[in-house]
Amino acid sequence: xxxxxxxxxxxxxxxxxxxxxxxxxxxxxxxxxxxxxxxxxxxxxxxxxxxxxxxxxxxxxxxxxxxxxxxxxxxxxxxxxxxxxxxxxxxxxxxxxxxxxxxxxxxxxxxxxxxxxxxxxxxxxxxxxxxxxxxxxxxxxxxxxxxxxxxxxxxxxxxxxxxxxxxxxxxxxxxxxxxxxxxxxxxxxxxxxxxxxxxxxxxxxxxxxxxxxxxxxxxxxxxxxxxxxxxxxxxxxxxxxxxxxxxxxxxxxxxxxxxxxxxxxxxxxxxxxxxxxxxxxxxxxxxxxxxxxxxxxxxxxxxxxxxxxxxxxxxxxxxxxxxxxxxxxxxxxxxxxxxxxxxxxxxxxxxxxxxxxxxxxxxxxxxxxxxxxxxxxxxxxxxxxxxxxxxxxxxxxxxxxxxxxxxx
Numbered sequence: 001x002x003x004x005x006x007x008x009x010x011x012x013x014x015x016x017x018x019x020x021x022x023x024x025x026x027x028x029x030x031x032x033x034x035x036x037x038x039x040x041x042x043x044x045x046x047x048x049x050x051x052x053x054x055x056x057x058x059x060x061x062x063x064x065x066x067x068x069x070x071x072x073x074x075x076x077x078x079x080x081x082x083x084x085x086x087x088x089x090x091x092x093x094x095x096x097x098x099x100x101x102x103x104x105x106x107x108x109x110x111x112x113x114x115x116x117x118x119x120x121x122x123x124x125x126x127x128x129x130x131x132x133x134x135x136x137x138x139x140x141x142x143x144x145x146x147x148x149x150x151x152x153x154x155x156x157x158x159x160x161x162x163x164x165x166x167x168x169x170x171x172x173x174x175x176x177x178x179x180x181x182x183x184x185x186x187x188x189x190x191x192x193x194x195x196x197x198x199x200x201x202x203x204x205x206x207x208x209x210x211x212x213x214x215x216x217x218x219x220x221x222x223x224x225x226x227x228x229x230x231x232x233x234x235x236x237x238x239x240x241x242x243x244x245x246x247x248x249x250x251x252x253x254x255x256x257x258x259x260x261x262x263x264x265x266x267x268x269x270x271x272x273x274x275x276x277x278x279x280x281x282x283x284x285x286x287x288x289x290x291x292x293x294x295x296x297x298x299x300x301x302x303x304x305x306x307x308x309x310x311x312x313x314x315x316x317x318x319x320x321x322x323x324x325x326x327x328x329x330x331x332x333x334x335x336x337x338x339x340x341x342x343x344x345x346x347x348x349x350x351x352x353x354x355x356x357x358x359x360x361x362x363x364x365x366x367x368x369x370x371x372x373x374x375x376x377x378x379x380x381x382x383x384x385x386x387x388x389x390x391x392x393x394x395x396x397x398x399x400x401x402x403x404x405x406x407x408x
Contacts, residue, residue, distance in 0.1 A: 009026060011152070015377035016133050017041055020359075024028045027363050037398040039327075039387045040369040042186070044251045046319060048300070049312030052250060055303035059296035059323045064181065070295040075287040077104025077259065081298045084305040085259060089244065095231035101263050101279065103286050104293050104301075106256040108245040109215045113138040114282070114289075115241060115260070116178070119268065123177040126157040126171050130376035130383075132188055135180045151378040160379050161188065163350070167339060168192055171199060175207045175268045182214035182222060183229075187385040188348040189340015201230070204239035210268065211240040212277070216258075219249040219317050221343045237263040241278070248320075248389075249347065250304045250313040257293050257301045315386040320345050323388035330399040331386070334406050345388040348373070358384055365405035368398045370398045 020040055026310040028036060045361075048056075049060075062068035076082070082099040090097035105111050109194065113134050119144055122260065127135050136156070139145060146154025157176050159169030167190040172179070183192040204211050218228040230236045246252035262282045267275040293301075303309045328341035329351050341347040351358040355372035362368045362384075371387070373380030388395070 003008055005141070005143075007141050007145075010140050010148055011137060013186055014287055015137075016371070019375070020369065020371065023360070023363065024369055027114065028130065029368075030276050031367070034367055036363070036367050036369060037394050037401070038369045039390060039398055040371045040385075042387050042389055044156055044320075044389050045314075046057050046251055046393055048251050048255065049304065049309055049316065051303040051306050051312055051369035052300040053310035054294055056296050056300040059299035062308055063296065064170070066243045068104055073290055073295055073298070075292045076100075076283065077293065077366055078295070078298050080172070082259075085244075086292070088305045090229060090231060090261075093228060095229050096237065097229075097263070103260045103262065103282065104298060105258050105260060105286075105290065106293055107247070108243040108258045108260075109212065109350070111243050111258065111260045112180075112212065112214055114285070116144075118180060119210075124157060124175070125155075125160055126172050126176040126179045128159045128161055128185075129378060130161060130167075130373060130380035131180070132182060132186045133376065135212075136377075141276065145316055148168075158377075158408065161185075161190070163337075166190055167348070168196060169214055175208050175209070179204060179209055180248065181209045181211055182216075182252070183405065184217040184344035185340075185346075186214075186217065187346055187371065187373070187380070188383075189342075189346040191223070191343045192222065193225070194233060197227055197230060198233050198235075201233050201235050209239065210266070211236075213240050213242045214327055216245040217344055217346075218244070218247060219313070220321060220323070220345055223343055224323070224369055226343060227354070231261070231263075235266060237265045239266070241266065241282075246301050246304065249317070250301075250309075251316055252297075252301070255297055255300065257297050275315050275350070296326065305394045320388045321374060323390065326395055326399060327386050327388060330403065333402060347386045347388070349384050349386060351382060351384055353382065355384055357392055362402060362405065366398070367400035368401055375387050379390075 005298035014136050082102040085097040085102050134346040161169050209371040213230040230240045245258040262279045264279045266278040268278050287315040324341040327347045328338050337350040339348050355374040373383030
């Protein structure tokens with residue numbers, strides 16, 4: 001008799017964004033007009049930068065001729081893209097990262113979910129609350145947790161984020177092995193200073209732990225004093241893996257290109273205490289289970305680092321951040337405390353009400369989709385996340401509708 005993986009039965013019935021989609025579909029069936037404005041899921045709405053499109057077309061043309069056609073590429077990514085990433089995203093900021101430590105992939109979501117495979121199932125996991133659900137759910141699937149009770153899984157060390165600590169969790173009070181961090185944070189938009197990040201690096205070094213650092217939103221940082229990468233912090237090469245994505249940086253959500261950095265100096269240990277290269281383990285996993293991102297997509301990603309590509313990508317980020325400014329100011333003017341939206345495309349709004357109820361109210365009365373904070377963890381109750389990823393016109397209309405709904 002074939003058996004299922006019983007750990008899947010521990011998962012909540014459906015993924016957060018599936019629940020939202022079902023509620024929105026039901027609303028649209030009841031109210032076909034006016035059109036719903038979606039400020040929930042973090043998907044971009046603007047076209048790819050022109051420099052990326054030009055590179056994409058050129059690479060597709062290469063695939064049309066026998067002499068320039070490319071078949072299977074290197075699983076880790078083409079050297080031209082990895083060299084550009086190392087030079088522009090790390091060395092330019094004083095971070096000692098090399099091209100051979102970069103693994104190009106089809107998404108940071110995939111990598112943050114898959115990375116846990118190379119670590120022992122008995123590893124003690126520390127996960128923030130509120131949190132991007134993929135970190136938690138993939139560890140549930142792997143069997144690292146007990147059952148789900150009262151909004152949390154047994155066996156996980158939860159790192160509480162709340163208004164009092166600015167949604168930047170305190171260090172664990174007990175030793176842990178794997179630590180998930182995300183800054184600028186999804187969902188809260190909170191950012192972390194170099195000094196506070198150094199405390200996490202020092203904790204990981206003292207406890208022989210590894211930090212899984214999600215920096216997918218670093219392009220939205222406007223405060224020059226904030227670190228864009230954990231590798232700007234002394235000692236991070238020995239304790240951290242970093243995840244990056246072109247999805248929000250340059251609108252690649254439908255194109256799929258990202259990368260993970262695993263320094264060659266990062267070690268993990270066997271039960272007997274023998275050190276092994278995490279870089280080698282991830283390389284083995286990556287090359288076995290992944291066949292690489294397509295050549296045209298990697299050429300398009302490389303174009304982000306051209307002079308024109310940098311300007312155009314910065315313009316995209318600026319476009320969405322103008323939306324974030326408007327959302328934050330409007331919600332604050334209505335009397336709702338917010339964080340985020342200054343160095344992040346997400347605005348985390350304190351509603352003073354149950355978050356799913358507030359979600360339903362905005363959907364019914366304003367035709368606007370947000371994300372209920374409770375979907376990100378127990379510490380998200382009473383909050384909603386509003387995304388800046390939409391057109392200026394739709395965001396302005398949404399805020400007018402919200403203002404009318406909340407004042408009625």
